[in-house]
Amino acid sequence: MAGGDRLSDEARPARGIPPSLGRPGPTAYHRLNPLTKATLATVTAVGAVVLGGVVGPVGLVVVAVLLPAAIAGVLPQLVRTGLLLSLPIAISAFVVNLFFYPGAETVLLRIGPITATAEGLAFAIEILVRILAISGAVTLFYLTTRPSDLVVDLERRGVSPRIGFVTNASVQTVPAMVDRAQQITAAQRARGLDTEGSVWRRIRGVVPIVGPVILGSIAEVEERTMALEARGFTRPGRRTLLWSPSDSRTQAIARWALVIGLAATIVARIAGFLG
Amino acid sequence: MLARWLAALVAFVVVFLIGIVTIGNFGTGIDPDSFFDSEGANSFAFIGAIALVVAFIAYAAVEYAQTRSFASISAQFDTRTIVLMPIAIAINIILGATVANALKLPIYLDSIGTILVAALAGPVPGALTGFLSNMLWTYVVPPPFQNGPAAAFSIVAVVIGVLAGLAARGGWMRPRRSRSTGELAVGAIVALVIVVGLGIYAYTRFYGSTVELFVEDSAPIFVILSWLIIFIFAAIVVGFLVLLFVRRDLAVPYVTVAGVVTGVVAALISAPISANVFGGVTGGGTDFLVAAFRQAGSDIQTATFQQGLLSDPVDKLVTFFVVYLILAAMARRMKARFPQGELLLDELEPDQPDADDWRGATA
């Protein structure tokens, strides 16, 4: 293009990508390949379910969640967030199982018509530990990995750029939509919408917010589609990547080891070795 | 074309039978009666989900062998669909998180986006939307929205997307306005028969032995809650059928049936996951319902089925209707450019005839 040629007339020193792109994480654990961290999280979560009991999941939590979290320096945050997340589920799990475990016989205490049983307690603890393991594993991943890093890594390995696009765009759209909902809520409140009060009123108050948010977002689809196609989005096949996370043979072996270990555990469980 | 669907069907049936026979030690024979044992249903649902995935692979493989490409699948993924999916995923996550955290009602409302994409673009994008919604909801979304158990239910979301996409492909989400009273009456009766039929079947299979739900020493809160759900479900079905006559829109029974059927299938697949992985507890309002049934004497497996068969059909019924309303609010032009958009337009509206030297896009 005429203008472009003129702009590149002067000799310019070559510049690289800006430093914030692909900036490595602060600790060794952060710098692990995102797929490795994702594999660890998934294997831990599934493993906690497969192992059952209390010892297995607790061991997994210590080795695969707390230890890496300490290395990554996110332990306090992990404990806080993980507990916060599992708290409502934990409460439900405890209340439901402690008091309503069918077929239980060993009674611990009685509160009116409701009885707490030892079997119920044991089961409640088992479920609780499992939930903590899953929540911990997933929170560790969330605290140490940028989702766009994982997407770039998967794209490098051959996943379609369109799926990567959907994932990245979803991550950005959630907070954007919440903002929009808050703006509409404020506007509706100024028009006299009642958002406090009884459950029924709150449900009724939700509709004039949800409607505009959903329809407003959908109305943007046409404009966004045109803008994307104007930027070459329809071109099939792979696209250029500016950078990708580093990987190593060791990590690849570790990933396979984790997956095979999990598969072996599942087989052992089904075959009855673990009871 | 036929070969692909046939291959998919064959693959589904083969994998299903192999599964039932080999994992028989979960407590099932091929006796149709015991299929709907709680334990039998575990393997039933699990195997069904795997068979579905294998069937999809078979379909894709045959298409690739025939045409060296995945055209019928990738055609469902044009730019417009790709742009819609993140919006749909965000809707799923935000509404689902709001309902689970703030409104402790025994419904989910986390599939509106999935079914919207499935209707506009097809079963595969719908399934992918569901899958990604659940995965991102667990792994990537920050607290307070994050939902730990969601990823485990990804397969349920996939199945919901597939069913909704197929329903839309069959024209079930299309408005059918201004029909005669006779047609509307027939539609209402058919819908009622199907819904009530499913209800009776579910009741005799899953609830028959637990009429103790309403026994004297049940805590009153559980009795009230269960009656409330049944009442809400009945009210919704009746309300929609009234809507049928008020709006004179024959689409109502179609959407009702699609919602209830999808709900029942979703319940069958999600209950084993909820029971075996999470002990029936996932942090939403549904936990209380599970507790209610367990207090009435059911084991975990049965209780999650009982809860699911109440919550899921209601939830999917409402979701399908919300999607129907969203589609009705979308301009004709907006819908038409989506891969399945043509199937969502009222067939009684005439379309523009093409004039001689006007041409559409050739690329």
Next chain:
Amino acid sequence: MTVSLRSVGYRYAGASRPSLLDIDLDLRDGEVVGVAGASESGKTTLALVVSGIAPRTIGGQIRGKILLDQADVDDWPMHRLSERIGIGFQNPATQLSQVAGTVFEEVAFGPMNLAIPRDEVIDRTWHALEALAIDALSERDPRHLSGGQQQLVAVAGLLAMRPEHLVLDEPTAQLDPAGTRLVADAIAALAADGVSILVTEQKTDLLARIATSVVILEAGRIAMRGRTGDVLDDPRLEELGVAETSAGRLRRLASAAGVGGARLEAALR
């Protein structure tokens, strides 16, 4: 490279009447063509048709020929056309890709899609950022910029694809006065550098500033065309629903008040 439209007409999907009819237009290298007209006169439609978005992305039906240096582009897919003709839209926020955490990645989005080698992508991105004078914003989050800045990012993203022509559809329509000034100045700088632009605008001041020729649309047809100075001073502008330029208004009011002369003309130049 010349973009030529010959007897082009366009009808939106589901519309009963065409929105464009009998359009004959040439966009030559280094020229800036301004398109003005009342609302619904077809300005946006023309922009969409020239860039190929209509009918490829949005459906509808087209008539006539569009040629790129005598080559008929009728069967070119959108991504092929996007390398030769870029189009920017009114809404700065909906042009963001939503997958970029930094302005750099946002501008690099287009070249990355075209699978251009990495080093060249980086090179083009910096050039585009510098052309719009926003290289200082390279590490900012595009979602947190002002509307005017976002519009500059959008145009930079188009420039990075090295199109031979740039189509801008009412680039300042949704901006506040500060944003309008920012974007107008940037576009004027591009025009001064020799970039070929087709810009549609309600605000004729911008056209007066940068366009070499102006086309006025009425009800989907070309009602008037010619050199900028001639067209924008034509008294028929008002009945065509086109706003007069600030300079034109000043001249009119001044002469009505009996003020004028060489000093006024010199000041308006």
